[in-house]
Amino acid sequence: MASRILSSVIIGSGSFLPEKAIDNAHFHSSSFFDAQGHSLEGSNETIIRKFQQITGIRERRYADNNMVTSDLGFRAAQRALDHAQIDPETLDYLIVAHNYGDVKAGSGCVDMVPTLAARVKHLLQIKNPYTVAYDLPFGCPGWLQGVIQAHYYLQSGDAKRILVIGAETLSRVSDPHDRDSMIYADGAGAVVLEARESETKTGILSHVTVSDTYSQAHWLRNTHSYNPSLPKDRLYIKMDGRKIYEYALTTVPQVIQKCLQKAGLDLLDIQKVLIHQANEKMDEAMLERLFKLYGHSQVPPGIMPMTVNTLGNTSVATLPTLFDLVNRNQLEGHHFEPGKPVVFASVGAGMNANAVVYQMP
Template sequence: MPDTYYSVIKGTGKYIPSKVIKNKDFLNAQFYNTDGKKLAKTNEEIIRKFQEITEIAERRYIEDDYVTSDMAFFAAEEALKSALLDKEKLDYIIVAHNFGDVLKDNQKSDMVPSLASRVKYKLQIKNPDCIAYDLPFGCPGLVQGLIQGDYYIKSGDAKNILVIGAETLSRVSDPHDIDSMIYSDGAGAIILQSQESDSPVGILTHKTRTDTLNEAMLLRMDLSYNPDYKDDTLFMKMNGRKLYEYALNTVPSLVKATIDKAGLDIRDIKKVLIHQANAKMDDAILHRVFKLYGMQEDPREIMPITISKLGNNSVATVPILLDMLLCGEIERHHINSGDHVIFASVGAGMNVNAVLYRFP
């Protein structure tokens, strides 16, 4: 395959659960600190400060009868329809997630068969040459799936790739940990397709890093903060302060390196679609990116934010953002032909990645 073939986005889809959980729904929660002691502040104070920092006012939880692979399937159907693509022509299905299918009343991860195989089954794809596999890579999993898809297309191994990010964080979060208010559920899907072009389009550059020496356990699984919790269920735990510092120290330089590899400047970037775990953190990250270019700009001009309504749905954030953007569902933000966009994420591992994309 000649070098004039590029990985372009031909379709997108999303699934946003219908169950809305507002901050007031946590007023009766019992929150504990890492030492197993009840927090001294009232829940009203805790929630007010939480919203002030994160901007999260509500989030979406998966419906009781669904699991992660269901949401992934729903998003995949939308993406295939958007791309006007026959499902039998898919060469790869890559599903990024971290916890598999987790039932409402059973919090054990179920990952056999893989979620990608379950999605292929739900789509009723007969083609055995459509390879389905999972990508557990923390929150950056969807972006890493795009990077892997680009390698397949550039090598001539594939023409059509379905990349999905789906997660059910509400079922793996400790109800006695204030961080549980951050997490939400959802799924987003992207169809990557090989396209011949005389000028660079689609995925132009990308970069990934993994830091484990001192950062591997910033996100991990552990027992409930409530010492009297009913059993030994493991929940997702986060060292918020250290993670915030890590993100600010790594993401800006990695985003700049991704832009620089294409010979571009931050002024050439129309939008930055970044994984949203904390609005304050995302603002700080983009401020630092601008600062690396000697600029002091308002991040919100190029960074669409949905966290106030959707919370942090991990690997689903970037594809949902993209689908909403392309469908005109985010006020004051739109994309035109020729626009350069950055996809970026940071999360468990610790992993950081970014993709620079040019819309045909």
């Protein structure tokens, strides 16, 4: 009789996207400055047009003023639990990936006590004290790192079911006088993972994570507004875009390649590549670099679903939202084929990057 294999499988997914859609015209009246506090040259129409050409972003979502990050995470979690059709009381862990906690509209203040995981568990009205709730700040790769941690719990036998949420309201911590602020958006996504026995391995097949901090630690950071007339004590998210672009272009394809090697798979075995999305051209360049590592000059059409054009960069929420939309056949032209693997990959503050090879059940 064949021995049974323990697999970590996604049994439900959910996402929550705020209703408030902000198109690029919203920024026509903005005052943009560079890092030295000088007004950017050219009209806002020109600045915004170039921004859209580079990033592909034409629209993003902002949370309603009466909502905070844990509210978004709660709604995504509800949908994932409903999709999984399980009792929330049976969860062993509830992990929330985020970077700024609950930032109230207009405050700019980070609020992480109690943890967002505790707040989401409270909103879900889970009474089970053994449903362990904790937060995971790990930059944009935080949700995927939460999935990797969940995988370890499930494989160890310590847990049977785990909810992993990624939620962020980056619109509340972006400098309105920095053109990079147009990248950031709000949203939440979640999955429920379960330990399942089967005759063949499925679900999570392999994972790889790197943390490069020697010279890269502060490429994404918090500093004051670029507007020299504003107080210096309020901090906003800032990035060295060129350095991050070059890092992502080199590191992410290598991490994916190593992850595929650990899984014993070739790139052409993969049906979809789900990459964290902050910049359309950067994602396309990473995918091209990945295929070149395998000696392929052409990227197959339709292998990389995109949401950045209309949802912007929602940090930890990007990957679970992307997965949920494809999983529910709500992203035009994309669906998952059962029994075929997909790749998740993300890169962000730290600098951190990670990848997971996941075989659809």
